[in-house]
């Protein structure tokens with residue numbers, strides 16, 4: 201099927217016009233990056249995303265500078281695309297060194313197993329991307345209206361099953377890169393050749409996709425990636441070591457815009473399965489469906505999830521079959537999803553071990569107490585361990601010989617690093633997005649509010665004998681859901697400065713969305729709202745029931761009534 205631009209050009213958003221006129225994502229980016237000044241133009245802002253970077257500004261200083269009539273402090277975020285979060289020791293050390301040379305001396309593990317640099321000045325964007333490329337990594341298509349970094353089970357078990365899924369994720373990631381050489385010309389000084397700017401994009405077409413497109417791989421044993429929050433979720437089904445095929449789920453996505461009820465989080469729906477050798481063909485068939493039917497007029501409603509809801513699952517299944525040339529096979533039977541424990545020491549199955557190290561909010565930094573960045577660098581340097589980033593923003597140090605285990609632990613402890621055994625289950629399963637000061641869309645704090653929020657909820661759980669309860673908490677500074685705040689047990693979603701909407705009722709395995717319990721609660725009042733629910737959970741839970749399951753069973757109205765009754769009681773007692 202030929203790539204079309206849009207069915208109704210009159211309805212195209214400005215970004216669509218820009219993409220089409222950009223000479224396959226070049227625009228004037230090379231000139232803009234070389235020009236003086238700390239910013240790029242609006243077109244440059246939109247185009248540079250395709251190459252893995254966002255222009256940002258320091259939100260902490262912006263207002264004061266504006267009042268003084270001065271320019272904001274602009275810098276760029278750079279995101280590495282690394283399928284499944286896998287890095288070699290050498291690659292990790294290069295990224296670590298780059299964070300000192302060009303950014304704010306931190307590395308930020310993302311919820312999609314990527315790595316971000318923050319605070320890269322405009323003049324350093326090109327050298328940063330070039331250096332990343334020299335270490336055989338890329339930032340190409342880490343952002344933008346294309347297929348983003350593909351996530352997959354981080355479990356570093358050295359067996360045929362894990363090797364197969366990991367290899368397929370890498371294969372798919374490579375197959376879905378665009379043909380444009382813009383990245384190589386702008387950032388890697390590749391000379392333009394005949395046809396540059398007019399490359400044929402058989403998959404994407406001249407306007408690429410209507411919006412970002414996310415793909416995740418899971419197995420029933422490991423849904424760490426929250427596979428159903430992706431536009432396309434791919435679930436590997438094995439029989440022994442033989443890959444029977446992949447179940448396919450479409451239309452996941454978590455972002456929503458407040459006051460736009462026609463935008464909402466949605467979990468992907470299963471539409472069938474594909475044979476092991478159909479991976480690229482079926483994936484491309486799904487992408488082409490979104491390319492040709494996604495909304496190119498309204499970027500807030502441009503994800504595949506809205507096509508799925510507007511047209512219906514049967515239409516989508518038939519459309520994918522038509523793009524493929526034959527109907528999709530039925531879904532393969534699969535057992536329920538689980539999320540495994542990855543932190544701490546685990547045998548890899550090949551004689552070596554991995555150590556899962558918690559990284560609060562994914563921020564690899566040296567802070568007063570804990571010198572996590574120095575510690576990881578020292579371990580990777582000394583023991584040549586290959587790090588894997590997890591969708592829970594943690595790092596797995598892999599390929600450690602049994603004889604080195606004590607040395608690794610000692611080195612981390614010497615740097616003051618908290619290990620799995622030092623933190624609560626809640627801390628272990630808490631995610632927080634970057635939010636302020638870097639994210640332009642943040643309405644309030646997330647990463648910087650993680651510790652106080654976590655401490656207050658830990659204390660409340662402790663008061664009800666739930667200190668050892670496995671419970672997931674996800675904090676975001678706005679409704680876009682970057683830390684997957686609508687799945688899991690509790691989601692705190694930034695509404696206005698200092699206040700959050702409270703979501704509950706999802707499940708630990710990521711198969712059910714949360715519902716909104718409160719619209720706007722000040723940070724200081726979060727625990728007062730949640731604690732009656734913790735008390736009821738401790739008293740009335742059913743065997744094996746998690747907190748999210750309990751909230752789901754009670755439902756919105758009963759939970760609210762219970763919390764209101766508890767508040768009335770405590771006010772009467774005061």
Ligand code: SRM
Nearest residue numbers: 310311312314453454455456632633634638639680681682
């Ligand atoms: Fe995200 C936009 C950070 C995972 C949904 N996200 C942003 C931006 C780039 C803000 C912007 O557009 O100016 C944030 C940059 C902040 C900063 O300072 O670094 C940002 N998103 C992140 C990261 C770093 C959060 C984290 O804590 O790690 C994650 C980077 C992943 C990566 O390596 O690619 C990140 N974002 C997610 C996820 C989770 C996932 O994919 O598993 C989601 C929810 C799933 C989804 O896509 O629906 C997510 N981010 C969004 C959205 C809402 C998109 C939508 O269509 O509804 C936006 C806003 C947008 O695109 O307009 C957004």
Ligand code: SF4
Nearest residue numbers: 633639642677678682
């Ligand atoms: Fe920014 Fe909102 Fe994403 Fe947090 S959830 S990183 S505040 S866009």
